[in-house]
Amino acid sequence: MLCVYIRHISPSIHHLSLMGSMSNKSEIRLLGTTASPYVNRVQFALNLKSIEYEYVQEDLKAGKSELLLTSNPVHKKVPVLLHADKPPICESQIIVEYLDEIRPDLYQLLPSLSLDRANSRFWATYIDTKFFPLYEELRRTTKKAGQDAIKEEMIDATQLLEEAFIKSSNGKAYFGGDRVGYLDVILGCFLRWIKHVDELNDFNTFDEVRVPELAKWANNIWSHEALESVAPGKETLVYFFGLIHVYRPPYQ
Amino acid sequence: MANEVKLYGATRSPFVCRAVIALNLKGIKYELVVEDLSNKSADLIKYNPVYKKVPVLVHNGNPISESLVILEYIDEVWNGVPILPQDAYEKAQARFWAKFMDDKCFPAVFKAVISHGEEQAVAEAQEALQFLENELKVKGSKFFGGDNINLVDITATFVAFWIGAVEEALGIELLPKDKFPKLTEWSDNYVNCQAVKDSLPPRENLVAIYKKRFGKA
Numbered sequence: 128m129l130c131v132y133i134r135h136i137s138p139s140i141h142h143l144s145l146m147g148s149m150s151n152k153s154e155i156r157l158l159g160t161t162a163s164p165y166v167n168r169v170q171f172a173l174n175l176k177s178i179e180y181e182y183v184q185e186d187l188k189a190g191k192s193e194l195l196l197t198s199n200p201v202h203k204k205v206p207v208l209l210h211a212d213k214p215p216i217c218e219s220q221i222i223v224e225y226l227d228e229i230r231p232d233l234y235q236l237l238p239s240l241s242l243d244r245a246n247s248r249f250w251a252t253y254i255d256t257k258f259f260p261l262y263e264e265l266r267r268t269t270k271k272a273g274q275d276a277i278k279e280e281m282i283d284a285t286q287l288l289e290e291a292f293i294k295s296s297n298g299k300a301y302f303g304g305d306r307v308g309y310l311d312v313i314l315g316c317f318l319r320w321i322k323h324v325d326e327l328n329d330f331n332t333f334d335e336v337r338v339p340e341l342a343k344w345a346n347n348i349w350s351h352e353a354l355e356s357v358a359p360g361k362e363t364l365v366y367f368f369g370l371i372h373v374y375r376p377p378y379q
Numbered sequence: 380m381a382n383e384v385k386l387y388g389a390t391r392s393p394f395v396c397r398a399v400i401a402l403n404l405k406g407i408k409y410e411l412v413v414e415d416l417s418n419k420s421a422d423l424i425k426y427n428p429v430y431k432k433v434p435v436l437v438h439n440g441n442p443i444s445e446s447l448v449i450l451e452y453i454d455e456v457w458n459g460v461p462i463l464p465q466d467a468y469e470k471a472q473a474r475f476w477a478k479f480m481d482d483k484c485f486p487a488v489f490k491a492v493i494s495h496g497e498e499q500a501v502a503e504a505q506e507a508l509q510f511l512e513n514e515l516k517v518k519g520s521k522f523f524g525g526d527n528i529n530l531v532d533i534t535a536t537f538v539a540f541w542i543g544a545v546e547e548a549l550g551i552e553l554l555p556k557d558k559f560p561k562l563t564e565w566s567d568n569y570v571n572c573q574a575v576k577d578s579l580p581p582r583e584n585l586v587a588i589y590k591k592r593f594g595k596a
Contacts, residue, residue, distance in 0.1 A: 213468055221474045228467040245443045245452040252445055253429065287429060 162367035168316035393537035496551030548589035
């Protein structure tokens with residue numbers, strides 16, 4: 128079964144699948160683009176779990192990749208995980224849970240208790256469906272009244288996340304407590320993108336006064352080596368934003 | 380403390396129905412707290428402050444919100460009939476389809492409904508549903524879960540039952556048999572499963588509600 132989203136990039140996936148069965152060089156292959164926070168999310172997880180993988184960069188300038196950009200938003204097409212000769216796995220949250228399940232012995236990301244797992248999944252859904260989409264909205268909104276309204280929503284959302292963090296961290300540094308866990312990965316991957324949008328819009332998502340605990344957390348995660356090693360630099364972000372601006376332009 | 384299970388819900392909601400089906404499938408005793416969605420209870424707001432929506436499962440005083448999160452929780456905590464596949468890869472695929480349904484299918488179907496079957500909206504809904512049709516074709520099995528229903532079938536309850544009710548209420552056609560032979564066959568089989576039968580609201584109630592809510596004035 129081919130993932131519906133990778134319909135558009137199936138030629139390269141097919142090729143990769145064939146390669147996999149011929150040489151067992153890399154059991155796990157990740158298809159992505161450097162600036163995608165969803166790709167970073169999976170890389171963050173792979174690094175924490177010390178799982179070796181081959182990273183296959185989608186070339187944003189190549190013909191097929193324009194399809195990636197023009198159909199559903201680019202961050203919903205990659206990442207794609209290829210494991211041995213199995214058909215691809217899509218959707219970053221699903222990939223992260225999959226990695227946790229195939230290697231539970233290596234740095235478990237999701238908490239052990241069912242109630243805590245439910246809590247993690249709840250907030251992961253909130254982050255992906257309610258929180259992060261605000262940043263795309265802000266990017267595409269040009270009128271000040273609209274921008275102000277979105278910023279208000281961001282303030283409300285971060286307040287909820289601050290409370291969620293306080294409950295989840297139990298006085299420790301991460302959502303996962305003493306160490307980086309699932310929610311840290313789910314939210315942490317967005318930091319650089321969020322900062323870029325913040326700067327373009329005279330806003331500060333993780334403001335120390337408004338959300339003191341999240342602000343501390345953001346600082347910790349920003350420089351965590353498992354994430355820092357794969358996060359995009361400023362130039363890459365600027366370039367990527369330029370491309371997105373063309374393919375998903377601001378609202379008229 | 381004994382296992383105390385409460386489900387805050389409303390019978391018209393296909394999302395609540397998912398939770399009811401899961402509870403019935405596992406044979407879990409629970410108390411249904413019926414919510415008047417136009418006048419939500421203090422308890423509901425306390426248990427789901429972020430969304431203030433149903434369903435909310437409360438297990439020994441601990442609330443769990445979001446239907447798909449509830450399904451995973453029920454499967455983890457209670458043994459018996461499995462809801463998710465055992466194999467990690469199959470699990471990932473099941474989660475993918477469940478997510479696809481909520482991210483793409485449901486919103487598209489909803490749009491088609493509130494536009495009273497406007498051509499473009501219906502076309503988009505059918506485009507999304509076509510992926511499900513193809514998946515059934517490729518799988519070649521009775522259910523998305525194979526011989527037995529699983530997470531994907533349960534997530535698709537709105538396709539099997541709610542779409543039909545809405546079609547009747549509004550006099551529109553969303554899932555014609557000739558275009559969606561597999562989904563039609565699947566729907567018939569699905570609504571006849573015991574756990575599903577025991578959980579569905581009366582169809583005429585839904586039709587009446589939708590006539591009132593979405594019908595042309």
